[in-house]
Amino acid sequence: MTRRRLPVVAALIMYRAGSLYEPHGKSGLAHLTEHMMFRGTPTRPQGDIDRLIGRVGGANNAVTTSDHATYYFTLPSEHWATPLAIEADRMWNCDLDETTFGTERRVALEERAMLDDDPEALAFEAVDSLAFEGHPYEYPVVGLSSDLEGMTVDDVRDFYDDRYRPAEAVLAVVGDVREDQVAAEVERLFAKGAQVPRASAVTARLERTDGEAVARRATAAGVDARPGARGSGPRRTTLSGASPVPRVVLGYMTPEAMHEDTAALELLCAVLSSGRSSVLYRELVDGSGVATEVSAYKLPQVEPGLLYVGATLNAGESPERCEDRLTGLIGDIVRDGVSEAAMERARNLTLVDVMIGRETCLGVAGAVAFWESLGGWRLGRDHEERLSRVTSDDVRRVAEAYLDPDGRSSAWLVP
Amino acid sequence: MSRGPERVVLDNGLTVVVERVPSAPVFTAMLVVEAGSRFDPPGRAGLAALTGGVLVEGTNVRSARSMALAVDSLGSALDSVTGYETTAVVGSGLGEHCSETLLLLAEVVTSPRMSRSAVEECVRRQVSELADDSAQAYERCRQVFMSTVFDGHARANPVGGLVDDVLAMTHRDTDAFHRAFYRPDRAVLSIAGDLPRAELVEAASESLGGWTAPAAAQPREPEPPSPAEGRRVSFTRMDSRQVHVIVGNVALARSDPLYYAAAVMDVILGDSAGFGSRLATRLREREGLAYVIESDASGTAGVEPGVFWAYSATSPGQFERLLEGLMQELLLMRAEPPSDDELAAAVGYLTGRDVLDRETSDAVAGRLVHAERHGLGLDFDERFPEHVESVTREAVLEAARRFIDPDTMTLAVVGPLDAEGVSFPDLS
Numbered sequence: 001m002t003r004r005r006l007p008v009v010a011a012l013i014m015y016r017a018g019s020l021y022e023p024h025g026k027s028g029l030a031h032l033t034e035h036m037m038f039r040g041t042p043t044r045p046q047g048d049i050d051r052l053i054g055r056v057g058g059a060n061n062a063v064t065t066s067d068h069a070t071y072y073f074t075l076p077s078e079h080w081a082t083p084l085a086i087e088a089d090r091m092w093n094c095d096l097d098e099t100t101f102g103t104e105r106r107v108a109l110e111e112r113a114m115l116d117d118d119p120e121a122l123a124f125e126a127v128d129s130l131a132f133e134g135h136p137y138e139y140p141v142v143g144l145s146s147d148l149e150g151m152t153v154d155d156v157r158d159f160y161d162d163r164y165r166p167a168e169a170v171l172a173v174v175g176d177v178r179e180d181q182v183a184a185e186v187e188r189l190f191a192k193g194a195q196v197p198r199a200s201a202v203t204a205r206l207e208r209t210d211g212e213a214v215a216r217r218a219t220a221a222g223v224d225a226r227p228g229a230r231g232s233g234p235r236r237t238t239l240s241g242a243s244p245v246p247r248v249v250l251g252y253m254t255p256e257a258m259h260e261d262t263a264a265l266e267l268l269c270a271v272l273s274s275g276r277s278s279v280l281y282r283e284l285v286d287g288s289g290v291a292t293e294v295s296a297y298k299l300p301q302v303e304p305g306l307l308y309v310g311a312t313l314n315a316g317e318s319p320e321r322c323e324d325r326l327t328g329l330i331g332d333i334v335r336d337g338v339s340e341a342a343m344e345r346a347r348n349l350t351l352v353d354v355m356i357g358r359e360t361c362l363g364v365a366g367a368v369a370f371w372e373s374l375g376g377w378r379l380g381r382d383h384e385e386r387l388s389r390v391t392s393d394d395v396r397r398v399a400e401a402y403l404d405p406d407g408r409s410s411a412w413l414v415p
Numbered sequence: 416m417s418r419g420p421e422r423v424v425l426d427n428g429l430t431v432v433v434e435r436v437p438s439a440p441v442f443t444a445m446l447v448v449e450a451g452s453r454f455d456p457p458g459r460a461g462l463a464a465l466t467g468g469v470l471v472e473g474t475n476v477r478s479a480r481s482m483a484l485a486v487d488s489l490g491s492a493l494d495s496v497t498g499y500e501t502t503a504v505v506g507s508g509l510g511e512h513c514s515e516t517l518l519l520l521a522e523v524v525t526s527p528r529m530s531r532s533a534v535e536e537c538v539r540r541q542v543s544e545l546a547d548d549s550a551q552a553y554e555r556c557r558q559v560f561m562s563t564v565f566d567g568h569a570r571a572n573p574v575g576g577l578v579d580d581v582l583a584m585t586h587r588d589t590d591a592f593h594r595a596f597y598r599p600d601r602a603v604l605s606i607a608g609d610l611p612r613a614e615l616v617e618a619a620s621e622s623l624g625g626w627t628a629p630a631a632a633q634p635r636e637p638e639p640p641s642p643a644e645g646r647r648v649s650f651t652r653m654d655s656r657q658v659h660v661i662v663g664n665v666a667l668a669r670s671d672p673l674y675y676a677a678a679v680m681d682v683i684l685g686d687s688a689g690f691g692s693r694l695a696t697r698l699r700e701r702e703g704l705a706y707v708i709e710s711d712a713s714g715t716a717g718v719e720p721g722v723f724w725a726y727s728a729t730s731p732g733q734f735e736r737l738l739e740g741l742m743q744e745l746l747l748m749r750a751e752p753p754s755d756d757e758l759a760a761a762v763g764y765l766t767g768r769d770v771l772d773r774e775t776s777d778a779v780a781g782r783l784v785h786a787e788r789h790g791l792g793l794d795f796d797e798r799f800p801e802h803v804e805s806v807t808r809e810a811v812l813e814a815a816r817r818f819i820d821p822d823t824m825t826l827a828v829v830g831p832l833d834a835e836g837v838s839f840p841d842l843s
Contacts, residue, residue, distance in 0.1 A: 005438055008771055038689070047696060050689030055760035057767010059688055076767050106703035113656040113730060114706055117552050244550030245543055275492070276471075276483035285540075286479060292540045292547075314543040341488070348490025352441065352508055359439045359775040 001174045001368065003361055009175030010361035011083040012072035013091075014369040017163035018065050019141045020302065026155055028143015031064040032108050033159050037071065038062070039100045041093035046100065049086055056082075066137050067302040068373065069163075074362050077176035081185055087171070088189035091164055101153040109149070112142050119243035119413050124308065126411035127251040130235045131306055166190055170372045172365040235409045238319075243413035245292075246313040248322045251409045254307045254402045257300035258374055263386035264394040265298050265307055265402065270346035271338050271395060272296035272309065272329075277345060279329055280311070290317050290325065300370070306409075307402065319412040330403050337396040350387055420783055420793050421612045425624050428600030432783040432793075433615035434607045436776045442608025442615075443507045443776040444517055446524055446623070447784045450596035451500040452574045453637050453719065459588060460569075461545075461576015463596075465537055466589045467497040470504060472533040475526040479533065482519065491516040493523065497574055500717045503784075507777065510609045517606075517622035524597060525626045534586040542582060545575050552655035552829050553728065560661040560827035563649045564722055568640040600628045603787045607779035639719045640665055647825045650837040658734045658830030662741065663724035666818040669716045669789045675802045676810035677818055678713040682761035683753050683811070684744065685710025685725055691760075693744050694725065704737045705729045710745075712818045718788070723818045731831050738826075739840045746842060748815040752808035766800040 022029045040046035053060045058075025060083070073083040115121045125140045132138035139147075171190075173182050254265050273280045273296040280294035291311040298307040309330070311322055338346075357363040371380035420434040452463045471494060473479035486493045491508030493516065506520040548554040558573055565571040575581070604623060606615045642665045667677055685694040686709055694708045708727040715721025725745060729737045753761070772778050773796070786795040828837045 006770060006773060008774060047691060047700060050687070050691035051760065054682075054688035054691045055763040055767075057764050057769065057771065059768070059771065061689065074771055076770055103701070103703035107699060107706055110657070110704070110729060111706040114728060116656040119551070243547075245547045275487035277480070277487040282480065282483070286483070289536050289539055292543050312547070314539055315546050345484075345487040345490070348509075349487060352490040352492075355439045355441050355509065356507075356775075359441065359777075361774070 001364065002177060002179055003174060003364070004176050007077045007176050008074065008361055009077040009080040009173065009177050010072065010074045010365045011080070011087075011171070011173045012070055012362070012365050012369055013087045014068050014070045014170045014172070014373055015163055016067065016168045016373060017069040017159070018067040019139065020067050020136045021163060022136055022139075022159070025147060026151065027139035027147040028108060028112070028141070029151060029155055029159050030069055031141050031143060032105060032148065032151065033156050033163075034062050034064045034069045035104045035108060036096055036101065036156055036160075037090050037094055039104065040095045041089050042095065043093070044086070044089055046095075052082060052086070064141050066141060066299075066305070068370075070366070070369070072362060072366070074360070080173065080175065080177045080182065084171075084173075084182075084185055084189055091166070091169070091190075094160060094164070096153055096157050096160060098153050101156060105148060105151060108142065109145060112145050112148060115140070115142055119247060122239060122242050123247050123249040123310070123411045123413050126237050126239060127249050127306065127308065127409050130237055130409035130411070131251045131253060135303075137301075137303065137305065170369045172369040172372070174365040174368070175361040233406050236412065237410075238412045238414060240414050244415055245315050246317055246319045246322070246415065247311070247413040248313065248319045248326070249308060249310040249411045250323065250326060251306035251308055252403045253304055253407060254298055255304050256302055258379070260386075261398050261401070262298070262300065263383060264390045264398040266387065267343070267346050267350065267390045268333070268395045268399055269296040269298055269307065270350050271333070271342055274346060274349040277342075279333070280309070280326070283329055284311055284322070284325060288325075289314060290322055302374070319414060323410060323412070327405050327408070330399060331405070333396060334400045334403070338392040340392060343390075343392045343395065347388065347390070354384060354387075419796075421616065422787070422793055423616055425599070425620060427624065427626055428628050429623055429626065430603045430787060431616060431619040432603065432605045432787050433612050433619070434779055434783060435610065435612055435615075436607045436773075436779050437609045438774060438776070440510045440609050441508065441776055442510050442513045442606060442610060443505065443780040444513070444520060444604065444606045445780045445784055446504045446520060446602055446604045447501045447788070448504075448524075448597055449500070449601040450502045450592070451498050452572065452576070453499055453569050454596055454634065455569055455572070455576065459576075459580055459584065460572040461541060461574075461581040462584060462588055462592050463502060464497040464575050465534070465541055465581065465584055466592045467495040467502040467504075468537045468541065469529055469534055469589050470495050470523050470527045472537065473528040473530065474522045475528055476522065482523070485519055486516070489515055491519075493519055499570060499574060500719070501788075513606070513608060513610060513615070514618040514621065517618050521622040521626065525623075527593060529586050529590045529593065531586045534584070534589055538581055538584055541575055542578055545573065545578055545581070548573065548575070552653050552657065552659045555651060555653065556659035556661055556827055556829040559649050559651055559829060560663065560724065560825060561722070563647050563825045563827060564643060564663065564665060565640050566643065569637060570640055570719070594629065595631075595634050598628045599623065599626045601633065603784050605780045605783035605787070607776040607783065609776075639668075642820070643823045643825065645823065646821070646839060648838055649825065649827045650832070650834050651829045652834070653829050653831065655830050656730070657728040658731050658828060658832055659726075659728045660734070660738060660741070661724050661726045661827045662745070662824055663722050664820045664823045664825060665720050666712045666723040667716050668718065668720045671716065673810065673814045673817060674713060674716060676806045676814035677716070678765060679758065679761045679803065679806045680748065680811050680814045680818075681711050681713055682764050683757050684748050686714075687761070687764060693748070694727075694741065697744060698727065698737060698740050702736070702740065704733050704740070708741070712814070734830070734832065735836070735840070739842070742840055742842055745819050746821065749812075749819055752812040755808070758806070758808050758811065762803050762806065765803045769796070769799050
């Protein structure tokens with residue numbers, strides 16, 4: 001996509017290579033593979049990528065989520081071809097040797113230890129662990145220390161061979177470039193992968209026909225996001241000594257990003273926590289002084305995932321009272337619905353977030369790649385269109401369908 | 416259409432700098448007031464942050480709730496951020512709501528309610544956040560480092576202050592601080608967004624042109640910090656998984672002639688793209704000792720001298736090796752100039768990144784404030800590459816020798832160690 005305001009280009013490649021595709025007992029494998037992708041190729045020694053990008057003023061990094069591993073660049077547009085050459089090279093030729101693997105595994109273990117010292121990260125990991133039992137989303141993307149310690153370079157090689165192939169990737173280039181030139185270069189660099197089929201083993205599980213089929217598969221793996229499907233009661237874990245002030249995180253199972261209810265659920269999150277007039281801010285921060293921070297958000301995920309509702313409490317406040325208050329406020333929405341004025345505020349705030357995301361070439365590239373990986377980049381436009389049409393009845397309906405008090409998982413962190 | 420920034424000074428002394436950023440139909444407005452924690456009175460550490468926090472809790476004409484409804488109805492955001500030197504009140508949203516959001520921003524800044532109950536609520540929140548920070552290993556390490564480097568100076572305190580000081584504050588304190596420091600002749604308003612510059616200037620004038628400066632003289636400038644005498648070691652035992660370590664010392668102000676050389680040094684030593692710096696290449700990429708390792712000397716350079724610091728965290732069993740490697744790299748940086756290739760790469764990084772930093776209205780508004788506060792001129796963006804390209808290898812060495820000072824260096828360590836195991840390594 002051409003954007004000419006500044007001589008800047010963003011390029012990213014998004015692989016369907018997140019933690020969703022890890023074999024059981026190998027948590028952290030997708031993320032460790034992402035680390036290894038910076039370890040060089042036969043023609044590009046370790047550190048070369050950072051040197052090449054750095055000396056022209058570019059920025060590059062990667063991120064692994066539950067669904068994807070994404071490698072991204074922003075740099076002056078005259079160098080637009082450099083990231084394409086880097087990605088074509090490491091898609092096929094990544095050096096995966098024993099010595100560098102050992103070093104990188106130590107780095108990953110340090111990253112794991114860093115998260116162990118982060119109360120907020122621990123709270124979300126605890127909720128995931130309860131809610132996704134038996135499903136790959138159960139485990140943190142960075143992995144468990146015990147799994148990382150037992151991992152071998154062969155595990156990384158297998159994962160790399162399986163997931164890092166053209167049919168599992170989306171490449172997006174946005175900025176001050178000519179589309180025909182980019183297309184020709186991509187053809188030249190990546191054409192040899194045209195005949196490589198999609199990954200086999202795990203992909204079969206994800207081939208989708210309709211939302212219901214996906215929900216059934218997820219159910220088989222321990223996750224059920226169908227309206228009407230209920231747990232046997234709320235599940236809760238309490239971590240003592242992990243946080244200096246109390247924290248509460250609730251997780252409610254909701255459908256995958258492609259589901260028609262996703263837009264209404266996002267608006268529900270905005271009603272709950274966007275802006276100081278939002279329900280949670282007004283009632284927990286501004287009004288009662290129970291909390292210092294509140295949040296509600298839903299990650300767009302390939303499979304059914306959680307809508308999180310969280311609060312960081314003032315010292316001395318009770319997590320139990322806070323959780324009761326949170327579920328009570330959600331109950332109010334189910335019972336009374338949402339006013340038109342509150343809906344309008346939520347829509348406006350959500351729209352501004354979308355616009356801010358479009359300010360950078362990288363923001364546009366990321367959104368385009370994400371929706372393309374789910375089926376087509378135009379789905380992003382459809383989603384924005386859907387956001388603008390969500391009604392208060394929709395928000396009340398999805399709150400009732402998915403934010404069932406008996407189906408929630410919660411984590412309390414207490415001092 | 417004319418491009419670049421435009422600057423006007425309103426009759427009340429408020430400096431306004433605006434620039435059109437046509438990347439998306441949004442805007443960011445930053446009213447930056449010389450009212451940071453460096454102006455906290457003795458025994459009132461945290462007052463600047465408290466005052467900044469209370470600003471958005473209601474005005475003389477509308478309650479906090481009514482203000483929240485007004486802001487959110489536009490889809491805008493309005494908040495305040497206090498730092499060491501300034502407090503920024505930041506409004507953002509869709510360009511079509513720029514004027515209305517600026518009127519709300521002006522109301523917040525010029526006529527805050529400062530009610531007793533709002534101040535009490537903000538005190539409680541600020542104390543809770545201080546407790547949260549001081550019990551987390553990284554934040555605690557940063558606090559310990561700053562309090563040791565700047566011992567006896569206002570910069571020793573966290574911006575949020577000290578718990579006992581904050582607990583003693585009332586609405587009378589915030590009101591007095593507001594009256595003394597929030598005035599148009601010690602503020603800069605920058606606006607960047609997808610609107611014509613003339614429209615932005617007009618919106619600024621309409622919203623804040625009526626803000627009157629008090630007759631009282633400007634508050635006195637605080638004394639800048641002095642370098643510490645001798646090396647210092649500060650250790651705090653904490654049952655965290657990692658040991659967090661920061662080494663550093665008082666460094667340079669933004670006006671220092673070696674500022675650009677320090678920026679180049681930062682890229683070479685610990686602040687480059689990816690993991691290409693000397694510290695990351697050795698201690699992360701080669702030795703696998705840490706996930707995060709970074710350093711910076713120019714980033715905190717302000718009206719007052721900031722700090723040079725190098726930070727990392729590792730498992731207890733690797734702490735000594737990490738610290739030794741880190742100190743060796745700092746001393747190497749002081750021992751000889753960088754290679755021609757390192758210099759060229761760092762200069763290329765800074766000049767290339769300069770363009771990338773202009774993508775968003777938020778970033779542009781921040782750059783406008785930076786240039787105005789430090790007297791860099793409206794053509795700062797155009798001249799930035801010249802400044803960086805004129806840095807020599809010798810200048811980088813001089814910057815390293817001035818700003819990485821082993822003789823006055825502080826070592827701050829927080830983690831699950833015994834105190835006797837914590838000291839500067841012998842590198843002789």
